[in-house]
Amino acid sequence: MQPYPTRPTSSTAVSDDWSRDDWTAFADRLLDGAMAWASPGRGRITPPGAAGGYGVDVDGLEGFARTFLLAGFRIAGERGEGVDHLIDFFSDGIRTGVDPDAPDRWVRLDEHPQAKVEAASLALILDLTRPWIWDRLDARTQDRVIAYLAPVVGDDTYPRTNWLWFRVVVQTFLRSVGGPWSADDITADLALHNSLAREDGWMSDGEERAFDHYVGWALHLYPVLWVRMSGAQELAGDRIAADVAALDRYLQDAIALVGADGSPLIQGRSLIYRFAAAAPFWAGAIAGVPSIPAGALRHAAARIVGHFAANDAPDDRDLLTMGWHSEWRALAQSYSGPASPYWAVKGLIGIALPADHPVWATPAEPLPIDGGDTLRAIAAPAWIVSATAADGIVRVVNHGTDKALPGTLVGESPLYARLGYSTATAPLLDERAWIDPLEQAVALVDADGTATHRSAIEPIGVRIDGQVGVGSSSWIAHTLAPGRSAGHGQGLAGEATPIARVTVHSVVRGPWEVRLVRVDPLEDGPDVDELTLRVGGWPVAGERVFAQTVEAAARAAAGDVTSIVRALGDEPADPRVVQRLDASPLGGFAAVPFVELDVAPGTWHALLLELTRTGAAIAELGSPTAELTGTEVAISWPDGLRTTTDLIHPRPAAPSGR
Incomplete structure (x- = not known):
């Protein structure tokens, strides 16, 4: 493993870092673009475009929940000041969403599995913005929210993938507001998370060899956010240090995967989530990982988000479409709808850190590719x-x-x-x-x-x-x-x-x-x-x-x-x-x-x-040129280096994991 350089090793200028004002302005642009497509009761947000594979009702819930993530980061980062329009808008949407008689109510968790995904975003932000939204909701709405989330308890149909965190997050919130929850469910889910761990802080998104951006924007992000929820530390016990250590080691590899132009690796599913790839770097900054400077983590996130901002994402309507840069629907999975790309907002979670947080004053550090x-x-x-x-x-x-x-x-x-x-x-x-x-x-x-x-x-x-x-x-x-x-x-x-x-x-x-x-x-x-x-x-x-x-x-x-x-x-x-x-x-x-x-x-x-x-x-x-000699290959590289590598035909290694 090569060490990460803590100081610039070349003359590459760090000129593309974003100020906190840049981050919040970009977030507001995304919020304004999405909120314009809300239903009359604000319970659903459905950007224009063909319906997703799960239908328009799921699309609307997805649009609200994923936009609520970004609004929650924004509200928390301002400590509720100067963002009354967001507090009012999304509070209205919550009241409508859990009203069983509202025409734009939310799809329930027992009606469609995708609601289990979106419920985690709802619970996470209700906890994060508790003083400004949850505590101000009327008692009937609070009861309806609890009833809406309650089917998660004892539900063993969640896929054995990153979905485990959706059940953990929702039940942690329910526990904090006096709702139903299951200690056995949470214990089982945390054990499943441990079973997905692989070498050097990496995680596999399931039992398959599934290594992709979900390692960072889900399996490493949620432990950092979860442990900061009300009461979560009591449930976490002694696992917090191990989770942070795994994140720290993973980031040493992940930061080397960011291109000089800010592009993430174009590999794996759900690529329409685009700059969600910045999320693990913010997770590292929030958790205070020891190995990579906070200025480098913030800069990596800015480089990634800036890459897409410079390449038509969002578009001229301030909307995120299904695509990588501009819209290209073939990149989406079969289940993706017009609001699915808004999971990209995970990459903006840094705005939940207030202006006086040290991360904003820390000098930017170059990325590995800047140094050689x-x-x-x-x-x-x-x-x-x-x-x-x-x-x-x-x-x-x-x-x-x-x-x-x-x-x-x-x-x-x-x-x-x-x-x-x-x-x-x-x-x-x-x-x-x-x-x-x-x-x-x-x-x-x-x-x-x-x-x-x-x-x-x-x-x-x-x-x-x-x-x-x-x-x-x-x-x-x-x-x-x-x-x-x-x-x-x-x-x-x-x-x-x-x-x-x-x-x-x-x-x-x-x-x-x-x-x-x-x-x-x-x-x-x-x-x-x-x-x-x-x-x-x-x-x-x-x-x-x-x-x-x-x-x-x-x-x-x-x-x-x-x-x-x-x-x-x-x-x-x-x-x-x-x-x-x-x-x-x-x-x-x-x-x-x-x-x-x-x-x-x-x-x-x-x-x-x-x-x-x-x-x-x-x-x-x-x-380069190469010469095969029996069981070796001798390679002459253009700069004059010559290397020799064995070509013995070894047996494949046994699958690894724990």
Whole structure:
């Protein structure tokens, strides 16, 4: 693990930090835009757009609850002064929401499961703003709120994921106002949280290898907020220090995943929540984690939120749409509605800290990418992280995350199971991407064009070896007769046919990955000699794309981002570039370079993958070369460094966790 620099190590200026006034002005802009779409009784907020998968009634509750989060942060941060319009508006909405006869009442927890999610936001903010909202509600409304929330007690139908915190938060509030609650429920949920813990402070969002932004904006955020609720410390016991320590360790990795332009890693589901990715950094500031300066945490949050503010989120109506920058509905999950993106407001939780809180006076600190190149191995998701200061890109080479259970053969999810993700590229997400893995994929392709899938991955390991990152994984490559997905980002289910074992060994440095691929036949499997090995590079997208093939290399570019795949051996290679329309949230045109090779069973194929920005000095250095010698690969890097890495074919590691 590389230490986080506590002082600037380069001349990069910290010029994009936000003052508290900047934060509150941005929050007010979002609130004004959303509140304009309230129902007559203010119990529902439904921004314009097609109804979500759960219907307009759920959409309206979702809009109120998620906007109430932001209003609550704003009210608490001002200690209730100068925000009477927010107090009155949302108090009216609460009265209406719990009135069983109101036409814009809230969907109840026993009517639709999504209400259990939104109930946690309601309870959290009712506690946070207790002196200004809850204590001023009339007794009948208070009783109705308690009755509305009460079905959570004893409800064992909550998914065994980050949803555990929705039950804990609601019951903690109920306990504080004399409502029903269950100590057994809370004990069970906290035990479930502990069971999701993985190495180095990371959490998995369920029993699958599900590592994504939910680690930070849910599984690390809620423990920090919960323990500050009325009476929660009595329930927490001695776990508080352990939760903060886990958050602290996680943030040491998370802060290295923020691009120089403020973009978070474009990986995992629910990406329409955008700058919710800033939430764990505010959680660290609120909890007072010891390892990262508060100025760096605040600056990371500002860099992320500022990235989206500069890229049309919110739009010219001051609304958050379903998309990454501008609206692109294909990025949403099946359940997403027009108000779903407002969970992004978790990234603004810092405004709940009043103006006299020390975090606002602490000097801004640079982010890791501001201080130079970063190379890290993150054990839990089995990622090699390579960030380059010259072009500001953070890249992740993925050898262990797929949102699948170990041992299963399922479809490869573009959001989770590709071999690479970055802050400058997005996986393809058109319909074909779910059935035909291409970008950042290693697939075996038959004569009919049917490609194999990767999940479930069998991680072998990741490590830093001197000046290179090394990662390895293996899997049973299989074709799939696909069925339907649950719509939560995982790959398609379906009937799988095992084809061969594929092992990939990555040697990573700067913008480059030397990727070694080996295909081993399965006993009773098909003849792999008749298959083609396809290795796809980084996807690029924009208003225009450019493609080029030269000898054994394929190149694609969009805007200032360039992706190259090159075969490094002497074997014949067929380089190509595929272009797709409306397949990426980053632009209407997308392109993926790839190389096809004839399969040589039991031997290593060597390829180079590169991702850079045009004009960056690093892009002018040239490319690495590699020489395979038995069980080793010797790589000559453009700056003159030469490294040697073993290519012994190890057994995959057993799944980790506790």
